[in-house]
Amino acid sequence: MNFGSDNSSGVHPRIMAALAAANDGSAPSYGRDALTEGAAGRLREIFEAPDAAVFLVGTGTGSNALALAQLCPPWGRIFCHETAHIETSESGGPAWMAGGASLALTPGAWGRMTPQALAARIADYPQVDEHDGRNAVLSITNATEWGTVHDAASVAGLCAVARGAGMAVHVDGARFANAVAATGASPAALTWRAGVDALSLGGTKNGCLALEAVVFFDPARAQDFAFRRMRAGHLWSKHRFLAAQALAWLEGGLWLDLARHANAAAAELAAGLRNSGHAPLAPVEANEVFVRLPRAVIARARAAGLRAADWPAAGDDEDRGTIRLVTGWTTTAEEIAALLAVL
Amino acid sequence: MNFGSDNSSGVHPRIMAALAAANDGSAPSYGRDALTEGAAGRLREIFEAPDAAVFLVGTGTGSNALALAQLCPPWGRIFCHETAHIETSESGGPAWMAGGASLALTPGAWGRMTPQALAARIADYPQVDEHDGRNAVLSITNATEWGTVHDAASVAGLCAVARGAGMAVHVDGARFANAVAATGASPAALTWRAGVDALSLGGTKNGCLALEAVVFFDPARAQDFAFRRMRAGHLWSKHRFLAAQALAWLEGGLWLDLARHANAAAAELAAGLRNSGHAPLAPVEANEVFVRLPRAVIARARAAGLRAADWPAAGDDEDRGTIRLVTGWTTTAEEIAALLAVL
Amino acid sequence: MNFGSDNSSGVHPRIMAALAAANDGSAPSYGRDALTEGAAGRLREIFEAPDAAVFLVGTGTGSNALALAQLCPPWGRIFCHETAHIETSESGGPAWMAGGASLALTPGAWGRMTPQALAARIADYPQVDEHDGRNAVLSITNATEWGTVHDAASVAGLCAVARGAGMAVHVDGARFANAVAATGASPAALTWRAGVDALSLGGTKNGCLALEAVVFFDPARAQDFAFRRMRAGHLWSKHRFLAAQALAWLEGGLWLDLARHANAAAAELAAGLRNSGHAPLAPVEANEVFVRLPRAVIARARAAGLRAADWPAAGDDEDRGTIRLVTGWTTTAEEIAALLAVL
Amino acid sequence: MNFGSDNSSGVHPRIMAALAAANDGSAPSYGRDALTEGAAGRLREIFEAPDAAVFLVGTGTGSNALALAQLCPPWGRIFCHETAHIETSESGGPAWMAGGASLALTPGAWGRMTPQALAARIADYPQVDEHDGRNAVLSITNATEWGTVHDAASVAGLCAVARGAGMAVHVDGARFANAVAATGASPAALTWRAGVDALSLGGTKNGCLALEAVVFFDPARAQDFAFRRMRAGHLWSKHRFLAAQALAWLEGGLWLDLARHANAAAAELAAGLRNSGHAPLAPVEANEVFVRLPRAVIARARAAGLRAADWPAAGDDEDRGTIRLVTGWTTTAEEIAALLAVL
Structure with missing residues (x-):
């Protein structure tokens, strides 16, 4: 009766088989291999985002922290639910990687913010001058830490508030597949069509060994992200083994x-x-x-x-x-x- | 004719088999599983260091940067060879993770420092007051970036200089196995017996999929390291798949x-x-x-x-x-x- | 009718005169002058803390951020009132200087936390493992941002909760003189006797030109603080002009x-x-x-x-x-x- | 016989008098006062740079570190002379404030780099991919730490190399006035006309109490710099007392x-x-x-x-x-x- 965490499950056999299959011969390292190109392409198709910039990493905290560091200036404020994983369970990683940014916690029933609550929280931080920091990013977890989901309209409602305040939007999608499955919405509808800039897409909790993807729907948002990933130690040298997981995980839905x-x-x-x-x-x-x-x-x-x-x-x-x-x-x-x- | 990098090789069949074997049923996440305990124990035996603190991560830059951040204060200086990987190829990761530390580059033929050169470089930075920063860490790559090795006496000679200057010692052992094989020295002789505090031990270049170990020979040196690893996104949730690689890689030599x-x-x-x-x-x-x-x-x-x-x-x-x-x-x-x- | 800020007032004539008087001849730079020694000594007397480590800086944000960076590890959490200046008006400086720490906001009427509210907020962050970060510091503003004060008993009550949770205590005393004047308590009673580790003592709002002091009541808490101050650019070269302000400001009460x-x-x-x-x-x-x-x-x-x-x-x-x-x-x-x- | 440092001198009487004169009545805080506007305007005139963005701070390390943090990305490399103050005497401040950047030291007789030596040093860091970091900034000290100066042609020669490599240029002008006096060149000729982006202009060593200016010749380069200054604690609240120094220091040459x-x-x-x-x-x-x-x-x-x-x-x-x-x-x-x- 293992209901402890989706992290305690193993790896799906098709994904494990893909790892073994990828282990045939040599391949260029650091993501210059064919599997990596294939995985990025497959994600672009699934998200109907032909220009998206896709980066694979091995952990959810790495994925969240790097994505948020990319979107948030050091003096920025990241708005998130008060139970968000980035607040409760990442030992300060995202704020640190963003150069000392801060999180502004927003309440809401069962892990979900409402646009009203978000707007009220943003209003707590008027943007008068340099004392005030910058209201910079909204991070939505979907599915949430309380097992609820945001449907496309809910995501869009939150994005509208964030964008109205000049903020970028990130989705912590450690359980994004569950949100897609639950809502029936397309991956695109739950992200960029609703106003999301970057998604941390989780595979590890859902059958992979160690696989997360950071997807920037507008590639201009990803400028120099490769440097961030590298210096944080999140660029795998044998990168094909990230990509092989991704391909098998996505294959056939x-x-x-x-x-x-x-x-x-x-x-x-x-x-x-x-x-x-x-x-x-x-x-x-x-x-x-x-x-x-x-x-x-x-x-x-x-x-x-x-x-x-x-x-x-x-x-x-x-x-x-x-x-x-x-x-x-x-x-x-x-x-x-x-x-x-x-x- | 693949001589591009040891990172372009695949995974040894016994290691791949171990991953498959580890995929049987569920296991506690985040390193609280039996395989992780076993891998740490095995490393302690091999290094004849029964109290060593052992942490597994997935990448060499992660391993180096986290180990150095642990040893070096933000105002510290890390002495290394001018061709050290931490200088040339990690996009500034180690200095960043250490809170804005700096590298002091030391010359030397074919990737090796001499004690004399190291002492001279340290002397470039007299320690008078707070303007001067702190001469804090020596990082030795072994085997070096030029394919040479430091034998136990060479490591000990460098450590003596470093310790005489009040500094800690780190070994970037991305190719440590090659150094052990080349010198015939024991792992202990090449590290703590010679005066090394922390080793970044590389498995990825040597048959693993993604496996590096950070070993602190004195566990007091590892205080709070778990927080560093976590917030940097280097704590794998399905940690048994790091440990399984380690066990198979070490098994039977x-x-x-x-x-x-x-x-x-x-x-x-x-x-x-x-x-x-x-x-x-x-x-x-x-x-x-x-x-x-x-x-x-x-x-x-x-x-x-x-x-x-x-x-x-x-x-x-x-x-x-x-x-x-x-x-x-x-x-x-x-x-x-x-x-x-x-x- | 200037009620805009105590920062828009000028410098008290006795302090301005002291600056002119200090401008006689040359003096060792970087705090090695006699006035600096005198100012530190005077503060130790006033705080009845003969061993206290005293550092002068020019701004309140510098003072707060450096003090908190000293007390809080990078993975730490600083508990403060939700209207605390370090949260609302320092553009994230303290969390950044502490290496990416975070602030945990605590409610309370008119700028004051109660021990109960603080304890409840701390309980929001159980300390199970490395995911949780570290509950590290309590920062109390006294006088508060709403013009109320904590008397000695109130400070002690908050400190008791913090210390019970293994946390250090900082006081943002940008208006500490007002708190002393209002409560009639001694400076010692409002700080170390109540359990405070470090005080950011503000002079600028209260008649000085640019003067704040960071006081660590236990000098062991101040280890390497000089490096922090230096690298942050807060060590004045003509340091006597900080000290002269301090001496005149304290002189005769x-x-x-x-x-x-x-x-x-x-x-x-x-x-x-x-x-x-x-x-x-x-x-x-x-x-x-x-x-x-x-x-x-x-x-x-x-x-x-x-x-x-x-x-x-x-x-x-x-x-x-x-x-x-x-x-x-x-x-x-x-x-x-x-x-x-x-x- | 005080030849210890130009920091051990006092404040010029005209500057001290200006401080006293500025102490008449109240003034808006945080740089919104008339003196600050006047000082910025005067600097723009002197540098023949009507659009320059000017920021006043109190220390040289603050000035250097903030300016370099503005020009250099976290994964960037700052080229400077091996005896540069930012390398030897700022306890790592600039690299830290830039988010973990690194310094690449360049040799040269008596504190001066040659274009050839700079080009050779840049060539040490080929820019192939994200492993390599970014060659980002050249920092020239003028006058140098060895008491030599760069004339306008020398600055231009170094800038040409830097700009050819896609790098920005900073001048550490703690003794810039001495360089202007020595070369007879105009302030503009020694900076933006030669290709300099940002100048840390020092007043403290040259008669001021605590005054440095950061000048960005192209205001677009200064975007969000106010946030950096604020969070680092370098925005003086009684800002008129920085500006008063600047005005008196510049007045009448x-x-x-x-x-x-x-x-x-x-x-x-x-x-x-x-x-x-x-x-x-x-x-x-x-x-x-x-x-x-x-x-x-x-x-x-x-x-x-x-x-x-x-x-x-x-x-x-x-x-x-x-x-x-x-x-x-x-x-x-x-x-x-x-x-x-x-x-």
Whole structure:
């Protein structure tokens, strides 16, 4: 009963096979190989963005931090949800890579900002002179850290506020595939058509070994990004092994199949929880379920093999705590049934 | 005839097999898995350093930059050879990660500093007051960028100078296996026994997919390093796939077998070049051969399939240029023979 | 009617005279002169901290940013009030100088945090592993940005929470003299006796030309601070002219006399406003008065010569806005009367 | 006999008087006052650069570091002489403020680079790809750290090389007035007409209290510089006191009169030294004299009241060492005679 994280799953067999296949003979290093060109091309097609600049890296924090450093001046302010991964879980990486930028936290139910809340937060920082720093970037996580998603209209609404304030827009898409699967929107509709400048697209949580892509829809936005990636140590020398993952992950829509599987597992789990009187806290729209349970029940489930993170939430008390249940491409009906049986 | 870089080789079959084997079921993420513990333990054994702090990352620049940032204060100066990779090829990453540190370049024949040259360079920066910055770290590349190696006595001699000046010592060991194979010294003798504080140990050039280890021989030196690695985006979530590479690479001495193969190939190539009247420029001690050739010959060899980097060197002229020939774990006698035949 | 800022006042005649007097002959540069030693000694006496490390700089942002960089690791989090100057008005300087640290904003009425609010905010950032960054520093502004003050008990209460969480404590004392004058507490009681590690003590707003002091009560906390100050360009070469200001400002308690004058002027202004039906928004405890007025009245007052900053506050509307009235060592009864007459 | 540094001199009476005069009444803070506008205008006139962007700060390191940070990307390389102050004496400030840039040191007799040496050094860093960083800025010190000067042709020759390599040009003009006085060239001829983008113009060593100006001849180069200055803590709140210094220093050519005085004193001192058999090491062109003397003589002179820095130079030995004698606006014929008498 592994609901601890989509990072604890392994690598999809087709992706592992692609790594082995890519290991045939030598290839130019540092991304000058044919697979890398192919992967970038494939991403451009999928995003309907023939000019997009595409960069592959190995980790989500690397992807987020580098993308934000590219969009934000050192004196800039990055607006994000108060539960955004870039705020809670990256040890300050993005602000550091941007040269000492800052994050402006925005509230919102279950991981989602509203345009109104964003506008209010921006208004907290009037732009009078150099004391004020620069309101520079909006970063939206999609799917969010609370397992909800922004559909295309929601992304567009937030982008409109950001652009109206002269800001660029970044999407932390560590679970972007889940958002695409959940909304049915096209990748383009969830990004550049809605006003997004750069996407950190996550593969690692969704079947890859270590693969994230940074996509700048307007290549002018990517100027000198290669230097940033290099000096941060995020340019793989045997780059074909990033590209091979990307190609296999995207091939035949595997990335979305895996995301749909994870989302469906979460929905099934949520339904089961509701039936057993434990309705999830947040809307279950992607691959995460948050549920408040008697602490004794949580302990019993763990004793029976459950892996799940504690996720303290407002309303928890001495007797009842909240846990996060993450489904992934490997989650089975048996795991779900076993968990529901224990609860 | 692929002599372009040891980065253009693929992954050794035993390492690729280990990745596949590691992909069985789920595992805790972020290095809390059993393979990671095993890999760290194995490195401690090999280095006879039971307390060493071991961190795995995916790239050599990440490994160098993070290790140096750990050893060097922001106002510090890192002494290195003027051809050191951290100076020439990392786009300023190490100095940046160290908070704006600087490199003090030291000359020396064929990539090697002498203790005398190092001492003279340190003397260029008297330590009177806060204007002067801090002479903080010595970074030795071993094997060097010119294919030479430092034996244990040479490392110890440099460390003595550095320690006498109150400095810490780092080894850029992107090709450390080649240095061990070339010198016959133990890993411990080439590092902590000689006075080295931290080693960036490279696997990627020597049969791995993406694997480098940062080893701090005194764990007190590693305090808070985990934060550095995390915020720089160098903590892999599916960390077992770093560890699996390490274990397979070290298993049964594979790492040294591969290095010996590469070194032997370079020696064979050098001998052939000498026989054909093209004596290598620098002593061939590891897996790199630098040779000055008529430019017409270089062009002909490339037309025949040679991959090798131009490596401009003092003494080149209009008619004759220098190239770098790198051998690796995949280099075959046929490739060498073919190259010698073309020349 | 200059209530725009205490920065728009000039230099007290005794301080200007001290500058002229210091200009007699030559003196060692970079703080090795006798006046500097004298100023440091005088501050140690006043703070009853014979071992304190004292550094003079020219600006408040320099003082804050350097002090916080000293206390906070790059992966650290600095807790401060959401209206703290380091958050709103320093263009990200402190977080940048600390190597990419972040600020965690804490709410509280009229610029003051409560221990409860601080504890709750710290609890938002559990310290599990390297993803979480480090809860590192509490920064208290005293007097606050809303013209209120923390008395010794209030400082101690906040420090207790911070220290309980393993954090260091900084005071932004741009208006520290006003806080001392307002509370009647000793400088020691408001700082190290309450648990404060470092103070940025402001002279510029209180009669100096350009003078701030960074005081570390435990000199061990100041290790290598001189390098930070130097590389940031905050070590004056003609350092005696910082020290001369400090000595004259402290001489005979001038610093507190000037602060008392400013506080009394604010109290008089507040009383007048109350009498005229315009009660200040925030408690008037130091040298700032915030008042909501009909916008037409504000415009009329400005037309009549009022200088005061707009200070948008919750509750403002189309008809009524809030302004900030800052009194200083130069504020006269005539200015106050003139303003009250206009209103 | 104060030949220790031009920083140990005091403030010229006319400048001190201007500070007192500026202290009349209140003035807008942060550079929005009339004196600041006047000072910027005066500098634009003197440099015949009506569009130049002018920023005042209080220290030379602040001025250099901020100017270079503005011109150099984080992955950039700043070429400078190996004895440049930014390399030897600023504790890494410029490279840090530029986001982790690096300095590429260039040799040259007595503090001067030649175009050939600069071109050779640039050629050390071919610009192939992102590994290589960016050759970004040339920084020329004028007058140099060895008391020599670059005339307009020399500056133009270096600028031509830099511009040919796509680089911007900065002048560290801590002693720029001395260079103008020595060469007789116009300020414009020594800067923008020769190809210079930004000048750090020093007043502190030349009669001011704490005053440096950063001048960008093309205002487009200064975009967002105000944010850099602010967050580094280099925007004075009582900014009129920077501007008042500038105005008095420039008024009636005082800045050049003072520089001429210092230069003449150095020439007189050099002549005296030559007459007494102690010919200066380097050409004496500005206000510094370097002379090798028997160590016993140096000791005797110090015992007699000489203040001068040891300045170790190639050729020193056990018996003879080199000292630096700096003349300033306060140097008197008596001081020179007294020194010569002792020697």
